[in-house]
Amino acid sequence: MSTLDDKTLAELREIAGRYPEKRSGLLPMLHLVQSVQGKVTPEAIEACAEVLDISAAEVSGVATFYTMYKRHGVGDFHVGVCTNTLCAVMGGDAIFARLKEHLDVGNDEVAEKREGDQHTVSLEHVECNAACDYAPVVMVNWEFMDNQTPDGAVEMVEALRTGQEVTSTRGPRLCTWREAERVLAGFPDGRVDEGPAAGPASLAGLEIAREKGWTAPSAPVAETPAVAAPEKGEAQ
C-alpha cells in the first residue's frame, strides 16, 4: 500500500479547515483516504489522528462505526443491492441471490478478476437508499441503477467487468469507487451536469398536475413573484 503523499496530507488539512472545529472534518477525511488507498488503512488512521490532534483509537472508533468505510478492499465498482423490505419484496432478494451466484461471492466480497477483465466488482447488500419509487434498486458506487431485474443486473456487472461504459439510470457515467470517494470528500469531479433533473417516477405527480392544469394557489397580488409557485392561475 502506497504511503500517503504530500498532496493527500495537504488535502486532509484542507478538509479539516472547512470547519470551525477541525475534528468535524473526520468523515470526509476518511472518504479521502479511501479514494487514495482503496480502504481505511492503519497508516491513514494515524495520519487523520495527527492532522486532528486526536488519538488513533478515536479515529478507529469512527472508521468502524460507519458502513461506507472499508477495512478491506472493494472492487473498482461496488455494487449494492437494496434488500430492505420494499426493495426485497419487489425483487431485491432475487437480484442479490442471482448476483451472489453469478459472481460467486458472499456479502461484502470482491469477485475474482477473470482473464481479460478490465475492472473488479464487489457485492454488498445495502439498506434503504431513498429510491423506493424505483424499486428494486441497485447502487453502483453510490449512483442509482433504478428498476433492476436479475438478468439486467447480471448484464450490468458483466459490462462493468469487461470495461464497457455504464451510465446511471438517473445520473452520470459511472466513475470508479475511488473517484466517487473523492467527490464525497468534497472535491467535485465535473460530472454534475450529466444525467437528468429527475427520473420518471419522480415526475409522476408533476405530470398529472401539468395534464390537469393543477397548480398551487397563486401568490397574493402585490407580493414578490412566487418562488416556485405557478406564474399564472386563478386566485382561490
Place this chain on the structure above:
Amino acid sequence: MTDATLTPVLTDMWDVDRSWTLPAYEAKGGYQALDKAFGMSQDDVINAVKDAGLRGRGGAGFPTGMKWSFIPQDNPRPKYLVVNADESEPGTCKDIPLMMGNPHVLVEGVIISSYAIRANKAFIYIRGEVLHVIRRVQAAVAEAYAAGHLGTNIHGSGYDLDVVVHAGAGAYICGEETALLEGLEGRRGQPRLRPPFPAVAGLYASPTVINNVESIASVPSIVANGAAWFASMGTEKSKGYGIFSLSGHVKKPGQYEAPLGITLRQLLDLAGGVREGHDLKFWTPGGSSTPLLTAEHLDVPLDFEAVGAAGSMLGTRALQIFDDTVCVVRAVLRWTEFYKHESCGKCTPCREGTWWLVQTLARLEKGQGSEADLDLLLDQCDNILGRSFCALGDGATSPISSSIQYFRDEYLAHLTHGGCPFDSARSTAWAGQEVTA
C-alpha cells in the same frame, strides 16, 4: 377535502431543462424571496414561518418557527443551522429527488433560515450513499457563492453566511438529530441525552437548529407568498403542502406533492391504483417506523392528527404499498433485521432488544415456535418502547406490534403451515411477466 388536487411547489422545477442550475432557478423567480427576507427583521421571518404553520417535514412534525424561536439569542456563542439531509427511513424518498432536481431552493431556504436564527455558518449533512445528489448540492452552493447569494454582505444586506456540504458515511442513526451532530463533529453517530436540546447546546455545544431538507426548502415559498398562502393549503393543524412518496405495488409509484390531508385513496386514484389483479394488504403512512395501516384506513386524512388518531404517525409521508401477495411476517422480519443492524449500540434496551426481536421473529417465520411467541414479541416490544435515548428502538417495535394487531392469524398460519405460506416470487416487480429469478 373533497377533490384531491396536486400542488406542485418544490417539485415544480423538476421538469425544467437543467433545473439544478442557478439560471434555471432564477428564471423561476429564485433568490427573490431572499431579498424580501432581508427587508424583514429576523423575528418577522420567524413569525412568518410560525404563522404559516409549517411543521417539520422530517417525520416528527414539530412546528418549525417555534423551533427557531427556542434559540437563545442572548447566548454569546455562535448559532448554527444544520440541514438534515440524511434521508434513510425505509420508504422515504422525497429529499433525494428534491436535492437532485432543485438544489437551489434548499440553498435559498438555508440562507433565509440562517438569517432568521442569526447563524453565520450552516451545514448540509447529506447521507454519503447518494453521490449524484451530493454533486448537485455542492455545485449549487458553489454557484450561489459565485453569484453573491452566499459569502459576505449577501445582496448588500450586511449579512454573512458560509455553507458547508458534508457527506455522511452510512449510518441510518445519523438521521436522528443529535446522532447527526455527533457525526458532524467527527464522532460515532450515537444520540445524545436530552435535555439540553440542540437549540440550547447543539453543534459544538452552541445553539443549533436542525431541520429536514423539505422543511427548509419550504421556507422561500412562505416568505415569497406569505404565511396565509401557505396556510390556505392543508388542514387545520397540518398546514401547507408536502411531498407524498408512493412506492411498492402501485401502478405509478413516485412523488406526489399535495396539501396535507389528502387520503391514500385519493393518491392511489391518481397513481392508477394497486397493481393489476391484486388488493391492498398493508401500508406504511410514513416509513417503517410508523405502525402499519390496512385497507380500512384508506380514507384517513394524511395529516399529523388523523394518522395519529388512526394509531400510526404521518412521519415522512413514505407510503409503501404492499398487496395481497406479500407475507407480512417476512416484511416485518426484514425491517427488524434493519433496526438490529442500525441500532448504534448505546442503549441496552435497543441494542439487545432488537437482537432478541430478530431471533423470535425469524423462528416464527420458519414456522417454528408457538403462539406464545407472539406474546413474547409484544413483551419484548414493551421492554424497548420508550426506554432508550432516541426513537430508533421505538420505531423497531412499530411494525411488530401493528402487524400482530392486524395480522395475528397470518403469524399463526406460519406455525400451522410449518413455514411461510406465501410465494415470494409473486411479489416481485416482474411477477407474471417473465421468469427471471
